[in-house]
Amino acid sequence: MSDIATGTETTPVAAAGPAAGPAGKVLLSVDHVVKYYPIRGGILRRKLGDVKAVDDVSFDVKAGEILGLVGESGCGKSTLGRTLTRLLPATSGSATLGGESIFDKKGRDLKRLRRQMQIIFQDPVGSLNPRMPVSDIIGEGMLAQADATNGWGDRKVRDKRVGDYLQAVGLRRDYARRYPHEFSGGQRQRIGIARALVLDPEFVVCDEPVSALDVSIQSQILNLLIDLRRDFGLTYLFIAHNLSVVQFISDRVGVMYLGKIVELAPVDDLYASPGHPYTIALLSAVPDADPRKKKQRIVLKGDIPSPANPPTGCRFNTRCWLREQLGNPENCVTEEPKLRVLKSGHEVACHWTEKISGQTVEKAADESDVMQTDVPVGA
Ligand SMILES: Nc1ncnc2c1ncn2[C@@H]1O[C@H](COP(=O)(O)OP(=O)(O)OP(=O)(O)O)[C@@H](O)[C@H]1O
Ligand code: SF4
Ligand SMILES: [Mg+2]
Numbered sequence: 001m002s003d004i005a006t007g008t009e010t011t012p013v014a015a016a017g018p019a020a021g022p023a024g025k026v027l028l029s030v031d032h033v034v035k036y037y038p039i040r041g042g043i044l045r046r047k048l049g050d051v052k053a054v055d056d057v058s059f060d061v062k063a064g065e066i067l068g069l070v071g072e073s074g075c076g077k078s079t080l081g082r083t084l085t086r087l088l089p090a091t092s093g094s095a096t097l098g099g100e101s102i103f104d105k106k107g108r109d110l111k112r113l114r115r116q117m118q119i120i121f122q123d124p125v126g127s128l129n130p131r132m133p134v135s136d137i138i139g140e141g142m143l144a145q146a147d148a149t150n151g152w153g154d155r156k157v158r159d160k161r162v163g164d165y166l167q168a169v170g171l172r173r174d175y176a177r178r179y180p181h182e183f184s185g186g187q188r189q190r191i192g193i194a195r196a197l198v199l200d201p202e203f204v205v206c207d208e209p210v211s212a213l214d215v216s217i218q219s220q221i222l223n224l225l226i227d228l229r230r231d232f233g234l235t236y237l238f239i240a241h242n243l244s245v246v247q248f249i250s251d252r253v254g255v256m257y258l259g260k261i262v263e264l265a266p267v268d269d270l271y272a273s274p275g276h277p278y279t280i281a282l283l284s285a286v287p288d289a290d291p292r293k294k295k296q297r298i299v300l301k302g303d304i305p306s307p308a309n310p311p312t313g314c315r316f317n318t319r320c321w322l323r324e325q326l327g328n329p330e331n332c333v334t335e336e337p338k339l340r341v342l343k344s345g346h347e348v349a350c351h352w353t354e355k356i357s358g359q360t361v362e363k364a365a366d367e368s369d370v371m372q373t374d375v376p377v378g379a
Pocket of ligand 1: 037051053071072073074075076077078079080241307
């Protein structure tokens with residue numbers, strides 16, 4: 001094993017959570033964004049329908065803020081991140097960065113926008129070209145963005161900046177000459193982060209940046225992202241399905257279900273008093289730090305429906321424990337619940353959120369217990 005894989009990087013300062021809170025001014029504004037993937041079939045490849053991956057999503061992210069985005073696999077998190085950064089075309093809706101339209105940009109303006117918005121991917125192996133040395137991997141985007149003012153067309157200027165950013169992410173400058181296979185997973189993710197930050201973005205989508213890493217490395221990368229946010233004045237949309245990771249890094253959290261945001265709240269508020277039956281079920285599955293405490297776990301019935309044919313009304317109605325307890329009220333299937341303010345900064349998309357109490361949650365957990373013990377061992 002090379003000396004690199006044994007981990008000679010500087011360990012980032014341990015932080016107890018986000019170091020700097022949101023500054024207050026809105027940087028990213030997302031307004032009724034829709035992204036459908038057409039389903040085609042037959043010899044003529046006619047359109048048969050749509051996968052409604054992101055369906056009418058609106059939210060703001062303040063400058064300097066980390067907005068976490070959670071939800072089950074396939075709920076549309078990556079599609080939303082990629083649509084906002086113009087890696088995918090939006091179907092409809094609008095979004096602005098610093099007041100400027102994201103989806104309308106073309107030509108030179110689009111090129112400038114691409115610099116301002118970067119994405120860090122989940123898979124540090126797959127996202128780095130194995131045949132390129134690190135200097136070219138990180139320098140590639142700079143070359144594409146080179147102009148007379150930044151001087152990035154000059155190899156020396158690029159190499160100097162690549163070295164600076166390797167150091168900024170806790171790696172040695174001379175690693176620039178090495179190839180991706182010479183690095184450990186955590187180091188490869190640091191290279192992925194340097195590649196995104198070298199372009200001096202304002203807004204970064206972190207799409208599951210620690211999911212592929214060992215647990216011991218995850219906290220190093222999370223602390224690094226927190227430090228870089230402070231040092232480079234960054235704003236993140238942080239996508240993950242690990243709720244503990246999102247709790248650790250986020251200022252606010254959005255919960256997605258089948259292409260919609262069903263709850264949006266400051267992180268402490270969301271984890272202490274979730275207001276959507278789906279969020280309550282998700283959080284109930286997070287193991288307690290104290291193993292002696294018995295957790296009230298709510299197991300959702302059935303599979304997540306297809307985003308090509310989502311349920312009418314509230315998309316969660318086929319799996320909702322609260323609806324069942326309330327005797328299946330009609331508006332859950334006829335009327336789509338919009339996000340509404342529950343208390344300051346805390347929005348929930350549920351017609352019946354006020355009916356949630358300690359008793360209803362306990363009842364749902366008890367019924368889940370029965371469901372689980374009813375399943376024959378080994379089934
Ligand atoms: N290129 C595509 N063409 C058609 N459907 C797609 C495409 N990419 C994603 N989808 C579908 O869109 C929906 C949302 O996918 P997406 O990858 O955004 O979910 P996700 O929340 O990021 O999931 P995960 O947690 O597994 O990464 C899924 O049903 C997925 O199958
Ligand atoms: S609107 Fe109805 S189905 Fe949807 S989460 Fe609320 S109670 Fe459940
Ligand atoms: Mg994804």
